[in-house]
Amino acid sequence: MAVLVVALAAPAAVWAQGRLSGELEIFSWWAGDEGPALEALIDRYEQLYPGVKVINATVTGGSGVNAKAVLKTRMLGGDPPDTFQVHAGQELIGTWVLANRMEDLGFLYDQEGWQKVLPQQLIDLLSTDKGIWSVPVNIHRSNVLWYIPDNLKKWGVSVPKTWDEFLQIAAKLQAQGVVPLSLGENWTANHLWENVAIAVLGPQKWQALWDGRLAWTSPEVLKAWETFGKVLQYTNRDAASLSWQQATDMVVHGEAAFNVMGDWAAGYMSTTLGLEAGKGFGWAASPGTSGIFVMLSDSFGLPVGSPNREATLAWLEMLGSREAQDIFNPLKGSISPRLDSDLSKYNTYGRSAAQDWRNSTIVGSLAHGVVANERFMNDFATVMEIFLSTRDPQAAANAAQAVAAQAGIGVR
Secondary structure: OHHHHHHHHOOHHHHHOOOOOEEEEEEEOOOHHHHHHHHHHHHHHHHHOOOEEEEEEEOOOHHHOOHHHHHHHHHHOOOOOOEEEEEOOOOHHHHHHOOOOEOOOHHHHHHHOHHHOOOHHHHHHOEEOOEEOOEEOOEEEOOEEEEOHHHHHHHOOOOOOOHHHHHHHHHHHHHOOOEEEEOOOHHHHHHHHHHHHHHHHHHHHHHHHHOOOOOOOOHHHHHHHHHHHHHHOOEOOOHHHOOHHHHHHHHHOOOEEEEEEOOHHHHHHHHHOOOOEOOOEEEEEOOOOOOEEEEEOEEEOOEOOOOOHHHHHHHHHHHOOHHHHHHHHHHHOOEOOOOOOOHHHOOHHHHHHHHHHHHOEEEEOOOOOOOOOHHHHHHHHHHHHHHHHHOOHHHHHHHHHHHHHHOOOOOO
C-alpha cells in the first residue's frame, strides 16, 4: 500500500523535467526482426530521460512462447521486470490481474486523457471494475493472407476468398511444385486454426465459444477441425522446424503461394526485407473472413513490485502518446489504437488496416491472448499437438472441451 501512495503522489512534472535516474527493464518478445520498432521507442525514451539506463530484456520466440514462461517464473518468484509486454484481454485480465499482480493505471489514463482518444472497446479489454491495467501501444490484425502478386500471376491463380476456393486451387499450385500454404511451428498452427475456425463459425459463434454458449464438441466446431485438417494437407511438411519469419520467407522466395499470419509480417517484409507494400507483397483477409478484423493489442503494464516505478510510469506515459505510437507502429506493421493517429506516417498496408479497423466486425484472437487466459492457451498447445499427430477432429474437440472446462471456459 505504501508503494501505491507514493505512486499516486508522483507528479508528471518530475518525468517531464528529465530528472529521472536509475534503470528501466523492459521485458518483451520483440527480438530480432521485430526489434527495430521497440528500439525506436527506446531511443525516444532515452532522449527524453537520458539519466535512465534502459535494459532491453527481450526473449526470442514468436508470439511470446518462450518469454511468457520466463515471465511466469519471475513473477511467481517475486522478481518482476519493471514493465512487460502483455496482450490486451484475457492474457492480461484473466491471468495477471486476476492474480493481483498488476497495478491500476486509471490515474494515468485520467492524467493523459486517453479515454478520449482510445476506442472504448479496447479500453474494456484492458479494464475490470477495479481499474485499467495496461497501456496499449498497437493494434494488430491476425487474419491476413499474404502473397506475392507477381508469383500468383505467374502461377495462374487468384487470391482465394473462401477455404473451399483455396482447396480448389491448391492442387494446381502443387502440380507446379509450389507449396500452397506455408506454415511454421506449433503456435502458428494455432494461429491458422483460429483463422479457419472463425471462417467456419462466423463472428457470433466464435464469441459464443468463449462466453459459454457453444460447446467445443458442437457440430460447428467439429466442422472447423475437419476444414483445418483439409487445409493442413497443403502445407509444408517441415512446418514444426520453421519460425514464422521462415514461413513468410517461403512466400517471399516463391516456394509457397500463401501464408496466414498477423500483420507483423507486414513489418517484417517492409522494414526488414525492404519490400514495398502493394507491389512487393500483397494481402487480403484470410479466406472466409472478409469484413472481419481479428484483433490483438500489445500493451505494457506496471507489475506490483516494479523496482523502478517512476521510470516505468514515464515509459508508460510515453507509450500512450500519439508521437510514440506513430514512431512504433509504421515499423512494426501494426496501427495505432489512438483515434488521432497520423496515417500519413503509415504505408499502404497500414492505411488499409486502419480503414478496416474502423469498418469491420471486430473479434478477439485466441492465439494472441484476447479471448482466453494463459492456462487455456498453454493446454490448447497440447490439443493442437494431438490433432497434428492424429488428424482426428473428434479427439481434438473432446480434448479442447476438457481444457476449456479446466480453464473456466465452457458451456454454462
